Amino acid sequence: MEKMSLPQLYSMLDVQYSSGEVNPLHIFTVFSKVHPLDLPSLAAEAGAGSVVEDVWENIYSITLSLRKRYAQGYLVDHKRFWSILIKPIESSVVAGNVSESWLEHLYPAIYRSYIKSEQLLDMLDYLNNVPDSKLELMGYVLRIYKEPETRKAWPRGKPYSRDFIEDEIKRQNLLLEAVNFVYKVGLMFFKARLSNDGHFVFYRGSETAFSDFQRLVLTAFTEISLRNHDYFSNRERRIIEGEAVVSQISLNPGQRLSKSDLENMALQLSHDYAATILYAGNPWLLVNLIDRGDGSSFDIHGYQDEIQIVPFNRASPGSLMKLFNKICELFPLTVIKE
Amino acid sequence: MAVLTLEYPDLLSVKTEIQRDVRAYVFSIKLLGSLKEYLGKKLGLKVYVERKIDKKEGGFKTPDLLIRSENYVIIDHKYTESQDERTLTSKIKDMEEYDTIFILFEEEIRPEIVMLTPKEAAEIFKTISNAPTTWGYVLNKEIKITQDVGKVREKNLLGLFRPMFICPIESDVLKYRFITSYAPLPYTACNVYNVLWTLKPANLFFVPEFEVDYKILLDQFNTLFPPWISKEVRQLTESRLQKSLIFLAKIGWVKWVKEAGKIIIDVSKGKNIPDLLPRLIQFYAETELKRLEEEYTKRLLELQMKEKEKTVQAKLSDFLGS
Numbered sequence: 223m224e225k226m227s228l229p230q231l232y233s234m235l236d237v238q239y240s241s242g243e244v245n246p247l248h249i250f251t252v253f254s255k256v257h258p259l260d261l262p263s264l265a266a267e268a269g270a271g272s273v274v275e276d277v278w279e280n281i282y283s284i285t286l287s288l289r290k291r292y293a294q295g296y297l298v299d300h301k302r303f304w305s306i307l308i309k310p311i312e313s314s315v316v317a318g319n320v321s322e323s324w325l326e327h328l329y330p331a332i333y334r335s336y337i338k339s340e341q342l343l344d345m346l347d348y349l350n351n352v353p354d355s356k357l358e359l360m361g362y363v364l365r366i367y368k369e370p371e372t373r374k375a376w377p378r379g380k381p382y383s384r385d386f387i388e389d390e391i392k393r394q395n396l397l398l399e400a401v402n403f404v405y406k407v408g409l410m411f412f413k414a415r416l417s418n419d420g421h422f423v424f425y426r427g428s429e430t431a432f433s434d435f436q437r438l439v440l441t442a443f444t445e446i447s448l449r450n451h452d453y454f455s456n457r458e459r460r461i462i463e464g465e466a467v468v469s470q471i472s473l474n475p476g477q478r479l480s481k482s483d484l485e486n487m488a489l490q491l492s493h494d495y496a497a498t499i500l501y502a503g504n505p506w507l508l509v510n511l512i513d514r515g516d517g518s519s520f521d522i523h524g525y526q527d528e529i530q531i532v533p534f535n536r537a538s539p540g541s542l543m544k545l546f547n548k549i550c551e552l553f554p555l556t557v558i559k560e
Numbered sequence: 561m562a563v564l565t566l567e568y569p570d571l572l573s574v575k576t577e578i579q580r581d582v583r584a585y586v587f588s589i590k591l592l593g594s595l596k597e598y599l600g601k602k603l604g605l606k607v608y609v610e611r612k613i614d615k616k617e618g619g620f621k622t623p624d625l626l627i628r629s630e631n632y633v634i635i636d637h638k639y640t641e642s643q644d645e646r647t648l649t650s651k652i653k654d655m656e657e658y659d660t661i662f663i664l665f666e667e668e669i670r671p672e673i674v675m676l677t678p679k680e681a682a683e684i685f686k687t688i689s690n691a692p693t694t695w696g697y698v699l700n701k702e703i704k705i706t707q708d709v710g711k712v713r714e715k716n717l718l719g720l721f722r723p724m725f726i727c728p729i730e731s732d733v734l735k736y737r738f739i740t741s742y743a744p745l746p747y748t749a750c751n752v753y754n755v756l757w758t759l760k761p762a763n764l765f766f767v768p769e770f771e772v773d774y775k776i777l778l779d780q781f782n783t784l785f786p787p788w789i790s791k792e793v794r795q796l797t798e799s800r801l802q803k804s805l806i807f808l809a810k811i812g813w814v815k816w817v818k819e820a821g822k823i824i825i826d827v828s829k830g831k832n833i834p835d836l837l838p839r840l841i842q843f844y845a846e847t848e849l850k851r852l853e854e855e856y857t858k859r860l861l862e863l864q865m866k867e868k869e870k871t872v873q874a875k876l877s878d879f880l881g882s
Contacts, residue, residue: 255762267766331765459735461783466735492834496757498750499835500586506700508586510754514827517760521734525701532734535780536758 227278231296235307235432239412239424245310247432248295248318251420251444252304253451253540256331258282258297270327286324293317293324303335303444314423322421330515333540335420335447336547339391339398339554342418343384345442349405350382352438356406357382360413364396367490367551372396395477397554410434419547420447453558454542457533471546473529476555481505484524487552491522494548510534513541520545528559569852575845581744582837584639587699588741591637591676592624593733593786594703605629605716609788610740616661616668622740623658624676629716632671634658635695640681648684651675655692674712682708695725703727737784740793742800745807746840752804753813753836755780756825767827774821777801811843 226234238244256264258274261284265272271287280299284306285292293316295308310317325332337345350357359376374390382403391398400417412427412435420443424435457469477483484507488499495511502509507524518541519534529549533542550556592609600607606628614620625635636658638651658673675694677685682696686709694709705725712718737751759772759780781801785794805823808814815824833839 256765264765269766465787466783468731468734470731470734489834496830496833497835498754498837500747500750500837501583503583503699510750512754512757514757514831516762516765517757519754519758523734528701530734534758535755535783536760 225277226281228281228298231281231298231307232433232436235424236430239426239432240429244426245317246314246426247424248293248308248310248314248321249422249424249440250304250306250308250321250325251335251422251440251447252306252325252332253302253335254304254332255540258284258299258304261328264331265324265328268327268331270324272324286321288320288323288327291316291320293320300444302448304332305440318421318423329544330513330538330540333538333544335444335451336543337418337420337443337446337450338550338557339418340557341446341450342398342401342416343387345416345439345446346382346401346403347384348442349403349438352407354407358404358406360402360404362387362398362402363400364391364394365399365551366396366554367548371399391554395554397551405438407434414439416443450543451539454539454546457539457542458537459533459535468532470530470532471542472559473531473546473549473556474527474559475529475549475553476557477553479505479524479526479529479553483553487522487524487529487549490552491545491548495545511545513538513544516541518542529553529556569849569856571845571849574849574852575841578744578746578841578845578848580639580641582747582841583641584637585739585741585743585747587639587678588624588637589736589739590699590729590733591697591703592739593736594727594730595625595635596788597730597732598727599625599627603716603720609786611788612790613662613664616663621658621662623671626664626671627714627717629714631714632664632669633674633712633714633717634671635674635676637676638681640677642681643684645688648681648688651677652685652688652691659692672712672714674717675709676705679704679706679708682706685709702729732786736786738797739786740789744844745803746837746844748800749804749807749840750837751784752777752781752801753808755784756814756823760825769824769826772823772825774816774818774823777823807840807844811840 235247239247261272261274273285275283277283282297284297285294293308294311295306298305308317308321325334346357349355359382361373361375363371363373365371387398398418400415402415404411404413410428410431412431413425414435415423416439424432427435459466459468481504484505485502488497488502488507488509491497491511496514498510500508500510505526509522511522512519516538518537520537521532521534523530523532531545596607596609599605608626610622610624611626612620612622613626623634624637627633627635636655638654640647640651642648655673655675661668661670673692675692677694677696679696679698682694685691685694691709693712695705696708698704705727707721755777756772759776760770764770778798778801782794782797785797805814805816809816813826813829817824830836
C-alpha cells in the first residue's frame with residue numbers, strides 16, 4: 223500500500239466514495255492493549271492471521287485473515303482507540319463478517335467499543351440538530367440476545383423521530399443495534415450505517431463526504447465510547463488500608479425479573495464466561511463469572527428490580543463493557559442506576 | 561458435613577447435602593455481613609461476629625453474632641431446608657449449648673438466645689414445644705425478619721420489629737467471600753480458581769496455560785476474608801487454600817508445583833462446562849461417598865460385633881442365671 227498521511231488517506235477516501243460505484247467501507251472503532259505491529263504474532267497465537275505495515279506515523283496498512291477469507295485496509299492508531307478501515311475485496315458482507323470474527327478472535331488484545339441504545343439515539347439527535355441538516359432514516363435494526371435481528375424499514379418520507387424509535391424499543395423490549403441513514407447538510411451528503419458496537423459502514427457521499435462523516439459521526443461516537451470506557455475503568459476490587467473496597471455497578475433492568483429471567487441470564491452468561499451459579503433462588507441470583515480472555519471476574523447479584531455487577535480483583539474496562547452490553551442485550555431497557 | 565447414620569450413603573444425597581451447605585454458607589455471608597453493619601453502624605450497637613467466647617464451665621462457643629446492647633444477645637444462624645423433626649431438634653439442641661454463663665472481658669454474662677432460620681423452617685419450629693426464640697428470615701434484595709417463636713426481650717432489638725424487621729443487604733457482603741466458619745470445599749475451590757484467573761499475567765493473551773506464584777495467590781486469597789476474623793483463624797486460611805489446590809489439581813484444572821511455589825492453570829480446562837460448581841460438587845461428592853461408605857462398613861462391623869457380644873452376654877447370663 224502506498225505511503226500516506228491521515229489527511230491524504232481521508233482525501234483519497236473522499237474521492238473514492240464520491241465517484242461511481244464502490245464497495246462500502248467498513249469502519250471499526252476499537253480499543254487495544256497492544257501495539258499495531260504486534261498484531262501478526264498475536265493473531266497467529268489466536269488462530270487468525272494478520273499482516274501489518276507502517277504507512278505513516280500512527281497509520282498502518284492491515285490485512286486480516288481467517289482461514290481462506292481475508293480483508294484489507296488501514297489501521298489508524300489514535301492512541302486511546304483505533305479506527306480500522308476495511309475496503310472489501312470480495313463482497314461487503316464477507317468483509318464485514320471476516321472483520322467481525324477476526325476482532326472476536328483477537329479479544330482481549332483488541333476489544334470492541336459499545337454505546338447504549340439511548341446514546342445511539344443521542345447521536346442521531348445531534349446530527350439532526352446541526353443547522354440546515356436533513357437526517358433521513360432508511361431503516362433500523364432491533365435485537366435481543368441470541369435472537370435473529372428485527373429489521374425495520376423507516377416509513378418513506380417520515381422525518382426522523384426519536385420518540386417513534388424509543389416507543390418501538392419499549393413496546394418490543396428490544397435493543398437498538400444499528401441505523402441506516404442518509405445525511406445532508408447543504409450540498410454535502412453521505413449514506414452510512416451506524417451500530418452500537420462501533421461497526422460503521424460508509425456507502426457513498428458527496429465530494430468531502432468521508433471527511434465530514436469522520437468529523438461528524440466517528441468523532442461523536444468515539445467521544446461517547448471513550449466516556450463509557452472511562453466509566454467502566456478502575457472498577458476492580460482493591461484493598462485499601464487492609465479493607466476491601468468494591469466499586470459495584472447497579473443496573474435497573476427496566477422490567478420486573480422473574481426467577482426464570484434470572485436463570486436464563488445465568489445460563490446465557492455461562493456461554494461466554496466460566497460461570498459458577500452459587501444461588502439461583504426465589505427470586506435472586508448470585509453468579510460468579512470469569513472472563514477467560516483476560517481473567518476479569520465479576521459477581522452478579524440479580525434481584526427482581528436490580529442487577530448488581532460487583533467487579534472482583536481484576537476487571538478490565540473491555541470485559542466490563544462486554545458484560546454490560548450482554549446484559550443490555552438480554553434486558554434491552556437496562557439503565558445504569560447512578 | 562454428612563452425619564454418619566446407618567442408612568447406606570448414596571451419591572445423590574451426598575451431593576444434595578453439599579449443595580445445601582454451599583447455600584447455607586452463601587446465606588450466612590449475606591446475613592452476618594448485613595446484620596453486623598446494620599445493627600453496628602446504623603443502630604450503634606456493639607456487634608461481635610463469629611467471636612470465640614469462653615464458657616464459665618469450660619470450653620467455648622463461637623456464636624454467629626453476639627450483640628451488646630442493654631443486655632447481651634446471641635443470634636445464631638441455623639440453616640435448614642429440612643422438615644424432618646430429627647434434624648430440627650438437632651438445631652434446637654445446638655442452640656441449647658448457648659444457654660449458659662460465658663466470660664467476656666472478665667465479666668460473667670448470660671446472653672439471651674435467638675435462633676435465625678429460613679422462614680419456612682421457622683414456621684415448623686412454631687410447632688415444636690422447646691424451640692428457643694426463633695426469627696424467620698426471607699433473603700432477597702433485603703432481609704425480612706419476623707419473630708416466629710417467642711419474642712426477644714432486649715428492648716433495642718425488640719423495637720426493630722414493626723412487626724417485621726427489614727434489614728438492607730449492606731455493602732460489606734459484596735466485599736468478602738468467606739466468614740470464619742469452614743466453607744464446603746467445592747465453594748472454596750471455586751473461589752481459589754477465580755483468584756487464580758485474576759492473576760493471569762496481563763501481557764499474555766492467547767496462551768494454553770499460565771503460571772501464578774503461590775505467595776501472591778495466598779495474599780489475594782486472604783483478602784477474601786472479612787476483617788473481623790481472628791488472627792488465629794487467618795493463619796489457618798492457608799490450609800483452606802492448600803486443600804483447594806490439591807482438589808483442583810485432582811480434577812486436573814491446575815497443576816501445583818509445590819517445590820517451585822507455582823500453580824499452572826490449564827486455560828482449556830472446564831471451558832465447555834456451563835456451571836463450574838456442580839462439577840466440583842460432583843467430584844467432591846464422589847470422594848465423600850467413598851469415605852462415607854468406608855465409615856458405614858466400619859460402623860456396621862462395630863454394631864455387628866456389639867450385637868454379637870450382647871448375644872453372648874445374654875446367653876452367658878441365661879446360663880449363669882439358670
